[in-house]
Every structure is written in structure tokens, then in C-alpha cells.
Amino acid sequence: MSALPFARIEKKWQAYWEENKTFRVEEDPGVPPDKRVYVLDMFPYPSSAGLHVGHPEGYTATDIYCRYLRMKGYHVLHPMGFDSFGLPAENYAIKHGIHPKISTNDNIKRFRTQIKALGFSYDWDREISTHEPEYYKWTQWIFLKIWEQGLAYEAEVPINWCTSCLTGLANEEVRDGRCERCGSLVERKDLRQWLLKITAYAERLLADLDKLDWSESLKLMQRNWIGRSVGANVHFPLVDGEGTIEVFTTRPDTLFGATYMVLAPEHPLVDTLTTPAQRQAVDRYIRQARLKSDLERTDLAKEKTGVFTGGYAINPVNDEKIPVWISDYILISYGTGAIMAVPAHDQRDFEFAVEYDLPIVQVVSRDGTEYELAEADASDGIAINSGPFDGLTTEQFKEAIIRWLEERNLGSRAVNYKLRDWVFSRQRYWGEPIPLVHCEACGIVPVPYDELPLKLPEVKSYTPTGTGESPLVAIHEWVNTKCPRCGAPARRETNTMPQWAGSCWYYMRYLDPHNDTALAARDKLEYWMPVDLYVGGAEHAVLHLLYSRFWHKVLYDIGVVNTDEPFMRLVNQGMILGEGGVKMSKSLGNVINPDDVIRSYGADAMRMYEMFMGPLEVSKPWSTKGIAGIKRFLDRIWRLSEREISDREPPQRLLKVLHQTIRKVATDTGSLQFNTAIAQMMIFITEAGRHEKVYRDAWKPLLLLLAPYAPHLAEELWEKLGETPSVAFQPYPEWDEELAREETVTVVFQIDGKIRAREDLPVGLSREELQRKALENPRIRELLAGRSPVKVVTVVDKLVNLVVRSA
Numbered sequence: 001m002s003a004l005p006f007a008r009i010e011k012k013w014q015a016y017w018e019e020n021k022t023f024r025v026e027e028d029p030g031v032p033p034d035k036r037v038y039v040l041d042m043f044p045y046p047s048s049a050g051l052h053v054g055h056p057e058g059y060t061a062t063d064i065y066c067r068y069l070r071m072k073g074y075h076v077l078h079p080m081g082f083d084s085f086g087l088p089a090e091n092y093a094i095k096h097g098i099h100p101k102i103s104t105n106d107n108i109k110r111f112r113t114q115i116k117a118l119g120f121s122y123d124w125d126r127e128i129s130t131h132e133p134e135y136y137k138w139t140q141w142i143f144l145k146i147w148e149q150g151l152a153y154e155a156e157v158p159i160n161w162c163t164s165c166l167t168g169l170a171n172e173e174v175r176d177g178r179c180e181r182c183g184s185l186v187e188r189k190d191l192r193q194w195l196l197k198i199t200a201y202a203e204r205l206l207a208d209l210d211k212l213d214w215s216e217s218l219k220l221m222q223r224n225w226i227g228r229s230v231g232a233n234v235h236f237p238l239v240d241g242e243g244t245i246e247v248f249t250t251r252p253d254t255l256f257g258a259t260y261m262v263l264a265p266e267h268p269l270v271d272t273l274t275t276p277a278q279r280q281a282v283d284r285y286i287r288q289a290r291l292k293s294d295l296e297r298t299d300l301a302k303e304k305t306g307v308f309t310g311g312y313a314i315n316p317v318n319d320e321k322i323p324v325w326i327s328d329y330i331l332i333s334y335g336t337g338a339i340m341a342v343p344a345h346d347q348r349d350f351e352f353a354v355e356y357d358l359p360i361v362q363v364v365s366r367d368g369t370e371y372e373l374a375e376a377d378a379s380d381g382i383a384i385n386s387g388p389f390d391g392l393t394t395e396q397f398k399e400a401i402i403r404w405l406e407e408r409n410l411g412s413r414a415v416n417y418k419l420r421d422w423v424f425s426r427q428r429y430w431g432e433p434i435p436l437v438h439c440e441a442c443g444i445v446p447v448p449y450d451e452l453p454l455k456l457p458e459v460k461s462y463t464p465t466g467t468g469e470s471p472l473v474a475i476h477e478w479v480n481t482k483c484p485r486c487g488a489p490a491r492r493e494t495n496t497m498p499q500w501a502g503s504c505w506y507y508m509r510y511l512d513p514h515n516d517t518a519l520a521a522r523d524k525l526e527y528w529m530p531v532d533l534y535v536g537g538a539e540h541a542v543l544h545l546l547y548s549r550f551w552h553k554v555l556y557d558i559g560v561v562n563t564d565e566p567f568m569r570l571v572n573q574g575m576i577l578g579e580g581g582v583k584m585s586k587s588l589g590n591v592i593n594p595d596d597v598i599r600s601y602g603a604d605a606m607r608m609y610e611m612f613m614g615p616l617e618v619s620k621p622w623s624t625k626g627i628a629g630i631k632r633f634l635d636r637i638w639r640l641s642e643r644e645i646s647d648r649e650p651p652q653r654l655l656k657v658l659h660q661t662i663r664k665v666a667t668d669t670g671s672l673q674f675n676t677a678i679a680q681m682m683i684f685i686t687e688a689g690r691h692e693k694v695y696r697d698a699w700k701p702l703l704l705l706l707a708p709y710a711p712h713l714a715e716e717l718w719e720k721l722g723e724t725p726s727v728a729f730q731p732y733p734e735w736d737e738e739l740a741r742e743e744t745v746t747v748v749f750q751i752d753g754k755i756r757a758r759e760d761l762p763v764g765l766s767r768e769e770l771q772r773k774a775l776e777n778p779r780i781r782e783l784l785a786g787r788s789p790v791k792v793v794t795v796v797d798k799l800v801n802l803v804v805r806s807a
Contacts, residue, residue: 006603433492529562650698
């Protein structure tokens with residue numbers, strides 16, 4: 001028997017789609033807004049490793065959905081591009097002496113070939129790459145708009161610094177306190193950085209999550225990252241010298257239990273507080289803290305360490321003198337970089353107090369009495385040991401103490417966010433130049449809009465400078481320029497933008513990728529935005545989405561875009577694991593190359609297998625046996641197509657299964673439940689295979705259902721039927737509800753929750769009739785042996801459970 005000649009067919013139809021620009025889409029004003037759909041994939045970083053089998057999972061899902069929507073009469077925008085700036089290309093350039101533009105363009109060419117080999121229905125005329133000057137001109141334009149709004153500023157910020165590579169490292173490049181590249185110890189180093197004031201949008205980023213059709217787990221991740229908390233800012237005066245330590249606390253009701261304070265080692269008051277006797281110990285501790293990443297410092301499981309500064313502050317509610325310590329579990333980047341420690345009611349403070357023999361004072365009680373605490377009790381209760389506030393409940397006390405603090409100018413009500421301003425600059429070459437100029441007379445001056453894009457200079461070396469600055473610093477002919485405002489000698493900004501920058505707004509450039517006068521024409525933004533469905537990996541669930549939403553809101557506020565949110569619906573596909581359920585990795589040798597899969601089984605088989613593995617949003621292991629099974633299914637369809645075609649009316653049973661299949665596949669495809677849709681198509685093919693002939697009126701609808709899933713095979717069989725290509729825009733089949741209705745259903749009979757029998761019964765029997773059928777079933781009668789059930793649980797058309805045991 002013949003097998004599907006997938007290599008010939010797939011090459012043929014991919015060429016047809018490309019030559020005919022089958023999936024090109026234009027803005028047709030005659031299409032009503034409710035028939036326009038924008039479906040977006042998270043675009044890939046074109047690494048030297050090429051596409052892996054995890055990429056096509058999300059791409060296949062959106063492709064099936066888009067093909068389905070086109071057949072349902074929708075006008076669909078479905079683009080693809082490349083997130084092509086980034087650190088890996090620069091590291092590759094340093095190691096191999098190849099310009100990152102050359103390696104990036106080579107990688108894009110490979111990715112494009114691999115993506116096209118899977119038959120995805122992208123509009124390739126809209127392709128973008130973030131490293132192209134025509135694209136990053138508008139990334140720079142957006143940055144200047146953000147800067148004009150006062151949302152970009154310079155500050156000294158601690159970074160990860162490799163003592164061997166002499167360069168700054170991203171957090172992701174630090175492993176166990178060492179440089180991922182060379183293994184040397186990493187320390188913290190203060191460096192001039194550009195930051196974006198995302199905190200100014202914290203409240204809106206939080207509140208507007210309620211507008212979005214995202215999973216609750218994903219929204220929770222964003223809410224936790226933003227980290228809104230309500231409490232009070234409290235001022236603790238220093239005992240010696242001028243100044244106060246400001247802390248933010250969500251539990252101002254525990255102020256009377258604050259027995260010491262802890263500052264981050266980087267806190268500006270550490271030097272003032274440190275006494276001569278403690279100077280050596282404090283300096284040593286600060287040096288040690290600089291060797292740890294923020295993740296290491298805040299690990300809840302690690303042993304708490306700290307050093308007494310020798311200094312004291314005054315607790316403002318009781319005038320008690322309390323010692324001030326430093327500890328690396330406090331980060332300068334979170335809150336005020338200082339905490340009041342209440343060991344009786346915070347476990348981390350409790351452990352620290354036990355370790356260093358510091359006082360523990362209970363100020364919250366379950367019942368208003370004082371009792372011994374074996375560990376911290378963070379629960380609400382009744383105030384004790386709190387002076388005039390004793391007896392108040394936690395909520396009453398919070399309100400009362402905040403008023404008390406405000407009346408005495410000792411503190412105020414406050415809302416705090418865990419979210420920090422976005423460290424936006426990188427000391428790298430391969431990124432968008434920041435379009436600013438430093439002039440001694442004028443200060444920081446923007447590059448004029450008509451001079452954008454400010455292009456990267458051609459360089460011979462990408463080797464780090466050793467000072468923590470970008471390699472651009474050494475390109476004197478590029479750095480040295482004239483001030484755009486006064487004409488005096490000036491220097492260009494040498495930091496570049498992070499990889500996040502280009503991906504913050506790429507979904508808008510797809511709308512108008514060749515526009516040289518705007519990032520996208522207003523009418524095209526209004527035609528397509530917002531994105532209706534965005535699909536990508538969960539690894540971008542926080543930062544990319546948060547940064548994109550921030551930029552989009554800024555652009556909305558200045559009237560550039562027409563919506564205040566970019567992505568209305570978001571779906572994260574699950575990870576594809578290696579065989580055995582472990583994560584794919586080069587070190588384990590279990591990475592699956594899609595090129596090999598296509599070569600052995602075909603693109604249609606790979607597409608259908610990745611969708612058949614399980615629900616889109618869960619992780620699942622790859623199985624070579626599984627894809628071989630899908631290949632046999634497609635071979636079976638091919639062999640069926642070689643049977644004689646009959647124009648007679650299909651047999652009634654085949655017709656019923658057909659309409660059930662249309663209903664199931666249409667419903668499940670529309671709700672992204674692709675695995676169950678494929679299972680239903682298998683049921684139909686099994687039924688069709690029972691007949692010697694192929695019935696045209698049943699076969700044509702099947703090909704239309706198959707077309708989004710296995711488009712190459714569907715196109716070939718459509719043409720084989722004598723139909724005109726392309727099948728991609730044929731109307732999607734409709735089902736007849738009468739024909740689709742089942743006449744019988746299998747009902748399960750249980751005794752005490754265990755299945756004991758099954759019976760095919762007419763659909764829609766009443767509870768009483770189902771109970772009677774169960775009691776009359778021979779197997780059930782035998783097992784009951786004359787006993788009567790004490791209770792009967794019936795689910796119509798599904799089950800009858802006879803409960804005979806007493807509870």
C-alpha cells in the first residue's frame with residue numbers, strides 16, 4: 001500500500017503559497033471590525049542553534065486557528081519576524097571574530113527556512129527584524145518620547161561585574177555567584193545606567209489586568225511582580241547626628257515590637273551609623289555582600305547573616321533606643337532599603353534575633369494576653385504591650401497609629417510597590433544606540449528626530465573595555481560629536497538598549513512595516529489593534545508583557561495608539577519535554593531538531609503530532625512512537641483518497657459521524673482544544689475506512705476540517721478531487737444538529753462508586769428510567785444479591801451509582 005509522498009507534496013504547496021502570496025492580507029475597509037482578527041506569535045530570537053521543536057508548538061496552534069478563522073470568513077493578520085538584537089550574538093562575535101550582523105542575518109535565514117518548511121500561513125511581506133536600522137529608528141523614536149515625558153533618567157546602579165571578563169553581566173549570566181562564561185567570581189559594581197520610570201504606571205498596570213482575557217495564574221504573576229502593598233512610611237531619627245531612617249511597613253500596628261533595624265549594606269546611612277569600633281567588621285561584610293546576587297541574598301532557606309553598625313535609632317512610638325544592623329537579605333532596590341525588625345511577628349526577623357540575641361517583644365495576641373512564642377506569629381489579633389493602643393484589633397490599630405504618626409509628622413499612609421524602575425541600558429555593542437548626546441553646556445540633549453536612526457558604527461572589536469562601559473566608548477569618531485542644540489563639542493551616549501526594547505512594540509510595526517514617516521499609520525493601528533490572541537512561552541509571562549504594556553500605555557497617553565492595552569487574550573503553550581519527561585538540553589543529548597522530524601515524517605505529521613500530544617497549555621514529553629502513529633494516520637487518509645470516488649449520497653451512519661465530526665472539530669478548534677479535534681477526525685477516518693468507496697459529499701467536508709491541521713495534504717487532496725486551489729479560503733463546513741445528535745449513549749452503572757457494568761441506552765432517559773435500567777441489569781442484579789441501595793446518584797446520559805454501604 002502506498003504511503004503519503006509528503007516531501008513532494010509539501011515542497012509543491014509551499015512554493016504555491018509563496019508564489020501566489022496566498023496569505024498576504026491588506027486593510028479592506030469593507031470588512032466590519034468584528035470580522036478582523038489579529039493573531040500574534042511571540043517572535044523568536046534567531047540563535048545559532050536554529051529552531052527547536054518547542055518553537056513550532058505555539059506557531060502551529062496559531063496557524064491552525066488562523067486558517068480556521070479565514071475559512072470562517074474572518075480577515076486575519078498573522079505576521080512573523082525576529083527579535084534579533086541581543087547578547088548571544090555579541091558573545092559569538094567576541095569568540096569567533098564574526099560581526100554580529102553577519103551571524104544574525106545568517107541565523108535569520110536559517111530560521112525563516114525552517115519556519116516556512118512547516119507550512120505556516122504568515123504574511124511574509126510584513127516580516128521585521130529588530131536589528132535593522134529601518135526598525136530601530138522607531139525604537140529610538142519611542143525612547144525619545146518616553147524621555148520627553150520625564151520617564152527616563154540616569155542613576156548609579158549596582159550591576160553584576162565579572163572580575164575576569166571585565167564586563168557587566170545580566171542576572172541570567174550569573175550562576176552560583178560566578179560568571180557563566182568564564183567561571184570567575186562575580187561582584188557588585190556601581191555603574192551609570194539609564195532607567196525607565198515604569199513605577200509611574202504601577203497602579204494602571206495593576207488595575208488594567210482586570211480588562212484582559214488572561215489566565216488568573218498569569219495575572220497573579222504580574223500582580224506579584226508589581227507587588228502593591230498598603231501601609232505606612234515611618235521615620236526613625238538617628239540617636240547621633242542628623243537624619244532619619246525611613247522604612248515602609250504593612251504592619252504599623254507592630255511598631256511597639258520593633259526592637260532593632262536592618263539596613264541593606266549599600267544604604268547611604270551605613271557610613272554615618274558605623275562606629276570606629278565596628279568599621280572593620282562592617283566593611284568586611286559589605287565586601288562579602290558584593291559577591292552575592294540578589295537571588296542568593298534573598299533566598300529564604302539561607303542562613304541569616306549580619307553585622308551591628310554600632311549606631312542606634314529612636315523608635316518614634318515609644319522613644320526606645322534600638323540598634324541598627326546591616327544584612328544582605330535587605331536589598332537597596334526594594335522599598336527604602338531599610339526595615340524595622342519585629343521578631344515576634346516576622347519569621348525572618350525572629351531567626352535573626354535568635355541568632356544575634358536581640359530582644360523579642362510580643363505586641364499582637366490571639367486573645368489579648370501575653371504568651372511564649374516558639375516562632376514568629378504573623379497573624380492578626382489584639383494589640384498588647386502597645387501603650388494606649390492596647391486592646392485594639394489589628395485593623396483598628398493600623399488606622400489609629402497611622403493617624404497618630406501623621407499628626408506628629410513621624411510618618412504617613414503609603415502605598416508601596418515591589419516593582420522597581422526598569423534598568424534600561426546595557427554596556428554592550430549589539431543593541432539599539434540610545435539617541436542622546438551629553439553636552440557640558442546644555443546637559444543631556446536628544447538626537448533630532450530627523451537624524452534617526454542613529455546607527456551603530458562599524459567596529460573591529462567587540463571586546464569589553466574593562467571599565468564596565470560599552471565597547472562603543474572606544475569608537476572615538478562615533479562618540480565625539482557636536483551638540484544638536486548649541487553646536488559645541490559633545491559625546492554620544494554609549495550605553496545601548498536591552499533586548500527587551502525591540503520586543504516592546506514589534507506587534508505594532510507589523511501593521512505598517514515599511515512606513516518611513518511613522519511607526520505605523522493611525523488608520524492601520526485603528527484597523528487591527530489591539531491584538532486579539534497572543535501565544536507564547538510562559539518564560540515571558542512577566543517582564544516582556546509588563547514592559548510592552550508599559551510602553552503601550554505611554555504611547556496611548558501621548559496619542560500615538562488607539563488602545564490602552566496591547567494584548568487582549570493571552571495563551572501560554574506548555575513546554576515540550578524530552579522522551580521520559582525531562583527537559584530537553586544539549587548536555588543530555590535529547591534535543592529534537594525539527595529538520596530531522598520533517599525529513600523523516602513530514603511537516604503535516606509534525607504539526608498534527610505536536611497538537612495531538614495533549615492540551616496546548618500543559619507540558620508534555622516528546623515520543624517518537626507517537627509521531628510515527630500520526631504519520632500512519634496521514635498515510636491512511638492518503639490511501640483512502642486513492643479509492644473510487646462515489647457521487648452517491650453517503651450511508652446514514654457515515655453521514656452521522658461526519659456531522660458529529662464537523663461539530664466537534666469546529667467547536668474544539670475555535671477553543672484551541674486541538675488534541676480532541678484530531679481525535680474526532682480519527683474517528684471519522686475509521687468509519688470512512690469501512691466503506692469500499694470514498695463518498696464525495698463526506699470527503700470534501702473532511703478535507704476542509706483537515707486543512708488547518710495538515711494543510712499540505714489537504715491542498716493536494718482538494719486538487720485531486722478536481723477542485724481549484726487554494727483550500728485555505730473555502731467556506732468552513734456547517735453541521736446539521738439533527739444529524740449530529742446521538743441516538744444512544746453508553747451509561748455507566750456503579751456500585752459504591754466502582755464501575756460494574758455499562759449499557760448502551762437511548763439518549764435522554766429520565767433519572768427514574770435510568771435507575772430502573774441499572775437495577776434490571778443482569779450483572780448489577782448478580783452483585784447486589786438481593787440488597788437494596790440506600791441511595792442512588794444519577795447523572796443523565798452518563799452514570800447511575802448505587803450506594804449500598806452505609807457511611
